[in-house]
Amino acid sequence: MSEVQQEQAAPAPAPANGLNGTATQEEEVRLMTEEELEREKMRPPDIDQDMKEMERRKRVEAIMNSTIFREELEKIVESQLTEGYSGYQAIQNISEMMGIPCSRVNTFRSMSSVIPINDIRGMESLSFAKGEKLLRCKLASVYRLIDMHGWTQSIYNHVTARISQDTEHFLLNPFGMLYHEVTASSLVKVDMQGNIVESGSTNFGVSVAGFMLHSAIHAARPDIKCIIHLHHPAVVAVSALKQGLMSLSQESLLIGDVSYHEYQGIFVNQEERDKLARNLGPINKVMLLRNHGVVCCGETIEEAWYNTFHTVLACETQMRMAPLGLDNLITVTDEARHAAFEVARRGAGGVDSKQEGGPTGQGPKERKWKVGELEFEALMRSMDNCGLRTGYIYRKPLVKQDTSRFQSDVALPPTASNYTHLFDEDDITRSPLKRILDGRKVQDKSRWLNSPNVYQKVEVLETGTPDPKKITKVEIITSENLIK
Structure with missing residues (x-):
C-alpha cells in the first residue's frame, strides 16, 4: 500500500478535549429547538391550546403524586378540622391562603348567586x-x-x-x-x-x-x-x-x-x-x-x-x-x-337508634323526631355550609358532647407512657409559632390570678387646677411593700 493510500485509510484524529463534538451537539439541539418553534407556529390555535393543557396536567399530576405534598396537605386539613371547621370550610380556607379563587362547591344546582335566606335584621x-x-x-x-x-x-x-x-x-x-x-x-x-x-x-x-x-x-x-x-x-x-x-x-x-x-x-x-x-x-x-x-x-x-x-x-x-x-x-x-x-x-x-332506644330497644329514649324533621335539619346544615344563612335553629347541632370519664389511679398509673392520645398542650404537631401564641393566651388569662400584688382604690385630689376635684385612682401595693 502506498503512503497516499495509508494516509487516506487512517482515521481522522479525535478533536482535542471534545470541544468540536460538544459544539456539534449544541448546534443540533439548537436546530431541533428552532424546528419545534417553527412547528408550533404552524399549529392551529385549538391544537396549541390542547398541547399546553396537556403540559399543565402533567405538572399538576406530578405535584399531586408527590408524597410530601400529600402529607403536608393532610396535616393542614386535619388542623383545620380540629379547630372546628367543616370539611368544605377547611378546603376553602386552604384555597384562600394559596390565593386560589374558590367557587362554592355543592351537589345542588343554581348556586351561582348566593342570597341569604334570613335577611330579617x-x-x-x-x-x-x-x-x-x-x-x-x-x-x-x-x-x-x-x-x-x-x-x-x-x-x-x-x-x-x-x-x-x-x-x-x-x-x-x-x-x-x-x-x-x-x-x-x-x-x-x-x-x-x-x-x-x-x-x-x-x-x-x-x-x-x-x-x-x-x-x-x-x-x-x-x-x-x-x-x-x-x-x-x-x-x-x-x-x-x-x-x-x-x-x-x-x-x-x-x-x-x-x-x-x-x-x-x-x-x-x-x-x-x-x-x-x-x-x-x-x-x-x-x-x-x-x-x-x-x-x-x-x-x-x-x-x-x-x-x-x-x-x-x-x-x-x-x-x-x-x-x-x-x-x-x-x-x-x-x-x-x-x-x-x-x-x-x-x-x-322509624329507624333512628337514639329515638327507638338503641339497637336492643332498651336504651334511653330521647324526644321523638316528627315526620321529616331529621331529614329537614340535615338539608339546613348543607345550606348553611354553603353560606345561605337559613336562620334555622338546630335541635341537634354537629357538636359532640363527651361525657366526663372517671380515671382510676389503678387503671391509669401516673406514667407518661400510658397516655394513648396527645393533649393540646403536648401536641407535637403544632408549629412553634402556634405554640407561642397558645402559651401567650394562657399566660394572659392567668397572669392576674397569680399575681402577688394587691390593688386598692383610693381617692386623691386633682393637681394643676385651681378647683381640684376628687378622683378615684387604683393604687398598686406590691408584695415587696407588704413584706416591709
Whole structure:
C-alpha cells in the first residue's frame, strides 16, 4: 500500500478535549429547538391550546403524586378540622391562603348567586313575632330547596304556610320572583279572603290561582300548616295515567293514600274550591291534580317537604318502569304498604337508634323526631355550609358532647407512657409559632390570678387646677411593700 493510500485509510484524529463534538451537539439541539418553534407556529390555535393543557396536567399530576405534598396537605386539613371547621370550610380556607379563587362547591344546582335566606335584621325583626320569623325562614328555605333540586317552573307554582291557628293568615311567595330570590322578609302575608295583610320587602303582588288553590285547602283542613304545589314533569306524567301513582317503590308507600282531582282549567274559579277540598278528603296529605301536578301537605313544613320529596321520587321511579309495561310490574300488597307507612310515621324513618332506644330497644329514649324533621335539619346544615344563612335553629347541632370519664389511679398509673392520645398542650404537631401564641393566651388569662400584688382604690385630689376635684385612682401595693 502506498503512503497516499495509508494516509487516506487512517482515521481522522479525535478533536482535542471534545470541544468540536460538544459544539456539534449544541448546534443540533439548537436546530431541533428552532424546528419545534417553527412547528408550533404552524399549529392551529385549538391544537396549541390542547398541547399546553396537556403540559399543565402533567405538572399538576406530578405535584399531586408527590408524597410530601400529600402529607403536608393532610396535616393542614386535619388542623383545620380540629379547630372546628367543616370539611368544605377547611378546603376553602386552604384555597384562600394559596390565593386560589374558590367557587362554592355543592351537589345542588343554581348556586351561582348566593342570597341569604334570613335577611330579617335589626329593627325590622321587631315587627315579627319569634314564631313568625322562624316560620318565614323555614318557608323561604323550602323555596331554595325546590330551586336547588331543579323542580321550579320560572316564577310559577307556590308554597304556603299558615302562621297560626288563631289568625287565618298564611305566607306565600311574591308573584314575579324566582325561587332562588325568595327570602324571609320578601314573603307576602295574606288572609283567607285574598287581602294582603303585609306585602313584605317587595312591590310584587300574589298569584290569584295560587291563592285560590291554597286558601281552599287551608280553609277546609285546619290541621294542615304547609302546602307545596309543583309541576314536576314526572309528577304530571303520573297524574295523567289512568292507574295514577302505583305502589311500585318504597317512596310511594311513605306518603300514604293519594287523592285525585280532575283538571278543570287554571284554578281561578270560586266554585272549584269546594270540590277540591272534598277530593283531598279529611286525612290524605297528597293529591295529584290530573294533567296538572301535585299538592303535598303537612302538619309542619318539614312534613310537607318530606311528602313532596318522596312523591317526586316515586313518580320518577314509576316513569322509569313504565317502558317495561305496567302490566308486567309487581305492586306491593296493601298489608305491606300500611306497615311501611306506620313505621315511617314515627319520624326519622322509624329507624333512628337514639329515638327507638338503641339497637336492643332498651336504651334511653330521647324526644321523638316528627315526620321529616331529621331529614329537614340535615338539608339546613348543607345550606348553611354553603353560606345561605337559613336562620334555622338546630335541635341537634354537629357538636359532640363527651361525657366526663372517671380515671382510676389503678387503671391509669401516673406514667407518661400510658397516655394513648396527645393533649393540646403536648401536641407535637403544632408549629412553634402556634405554640407561642397558645402559651401567650394562657399566660394572659392567668397572669392576674397569680399575681402577688394587691390593688386598692383610693381617692386623691386633682393637681394643676385651681378647683381640684376628687378622683378615684387604683393604687398598686406590691408584695415587696407588704413584706416591709
